[in-house]
Amino acid sequence: MKSLLEKVNAKLNAQGGFLKSITLLAGGTAFAHAITILALPFITRLYAPEDFSRLAIYTSLLSILSVIACLRYEIAIPLPESDAEAERLLIISIINCLIFSIILFLFLCFYNQKVQTWLDSKYFSQITWLLPIGVFSASLYSAYKFWCTRTKNFKAIAKTKFEQAISSVISQLSLGWLGMTSIGMLVGQFFYNSAGVFSLIRKKKKFSRYSLKEIIQTYKKYNNYPKYSVSEALFNTASVHLPMLLIAIIAASEEAGYLLLASKIMIIPMVLIGTAVSQVYYAHANDAKNKGELEEFTKNCMLKLLKIGFIPLIAIGLIAPWGFSLIFGEDWKRAGELVAWMTPWFLIQFIVSPVSMVFHVAMKQRLALILQFIGFFLRVGSIFLALIVSEDLVSEFYALSGFMFYLIYLILILYILKDIDNKRFFDE
Template identity: 45%
Template structure:
């Protein structure tokens, strides 16, 4: 038995500890996803598709704003070899996030009398005031998570995901049982954004005491491409994902966005389980392969591993979705299975490309990453807006096709640029 455990541990420690890191993150994420999935049949009987539609709008607004709240200094934290630069990037991230969140509250306070009659704002009601706070805790968590990634504390990250799942789902179920309406879902999502902050903050505080940081102004200048290019790239990327939900909620009456939200939660299980885990570990190890001139080869291996892990589960999901989810979620959600089948090609390409998307930043191609995301924004948001105004009944079909097309294009470009980088031709 000891020999067997020894062999397993040796295997997990191979490839620079990559497999062990992935297994830790997958384990924690799997627990979180399992909790979320087990709670869904209860939540879908406590809340209506219309409630999930409003949740979709809240998540979309917070996600769009949160991704730029740290000016993208957060994603740069694991990259520099110098610990002083890493510390300075963490402090810049937290400072930017705090200032941005305060600014959002000021803007909301001034503009609320003028925007409260808009359909989406009216739907959110007083819960709109939870948006800037949601942005703050989400940005705070992102910065601390990347600091933990820098120090390869994958166990800590895994534990925070468990905390998020338990706190978020418990709050949502409690809200549903107390009949507080969609506010229970929003409160649960807020806790999902903020869960695990204390644990990550405690570890980071201990680190910061013993590390001599670089001057913030010097570090800001050194990594200025991140706020200059990556901020707009991330904004275009997340807007391309989230703005369509707001557009759909604005143009389509009924539970459509609610169906989409639930389908995304189901497909988010493999995305969160595999994509997120591989993304964190890929980022933690990519710099080493860049220095050895093997980042292209390493990236191809990661994509192939993800393909092998996901292809069979996705095929099985395509076969069973139209038949099983009506029993799992209840009669009100009978169409969800068909939405899941239609979204599978899109999510399959996303799960292949997203974990390695940071590679363009690692090789210093923030400008090209920005251009790609702007193209994605035009295809997915501007295109959907045009379809909404001329062929409103085709919005959902266009939404699915445009997402699949973009992620396919994105993956091809990533591999092509890495190939040129490895050949020193770019």
């Protein structure tokens, strides 16, 4: 037994602990996500599809805003050789997300009615008070998560996943059981995005003293991130969540709720495996680049992801059309049909998304921006095309656009890896 454990431990610690890091993150995330999935059949019986549509609006706005709140300085934290420089990036990220959240709060105070009219949503007044604090908490969590990624403290990140799942499920079930369905899903999502941030903060209690000049120098040194990556992230997130907003506004009131539940199920492999691979990949990719092994390292990751994700995702797509009614209740049959349409999209996303940071490692921020720009118009354009063809097929058109986007994504990553040393390629 001792010999077997030693062999397992040696295997996990191979390649600089890459497999061990993935196992740790995936294990923590899997345990936490299992709680969420087990609770879904109860949640779908406490909340109606319209409540999920309300959640879809809040989640879309929160995701779009929080991803740019730090001006993307947080994703640069793992890169510097100097810990002092990385610490200054963390400080800059915290300052940015605080200022951004305050501006958002003031904007919503003064223009609440106008935004509600613009969104054509009767739900918006119920989420206004929760949105600024949700953006601040989610972006702060992201900044500290990248610090833990730098220090390879994946155990702390795994622990927060469990805290997020527990707090989210308890709040949604409790408020739903009490009949507070108008805010129950929203409060649960708030805890899901922000719970665990204090655990990460405790891992980085003290900061060294830096002059304003040093902070400004670091700000300028990494100004490619706000210059290119903010737009890239905005287009990337908006291309996923803006269509959800449009569907909530222009389609049947419950359609966005069906699409949200379908997405929650299809994202399971990404949450369980893909997110862990992404964080560990980014922590090791820069070393692989310096050794001239980035192409081999990235392709091996994608091949492993294909082997892991193919069978589970195809199985989910085949079972969902009839299985959703049995598991989640008769009201959710439409969500199962959408899962079948979304299967090709999520299969390619599962392979591509975990290694998407290759654009930043290879300093191809401009190309990443162009790609997200294409994805944004492809997905949003699919919604308007569906309105011309048939409003009843708006979600199906959205699913097809997701597949097309990640197919383009895959082709470009392979192209980058092939020409990584070509100094004439795009940014150079």
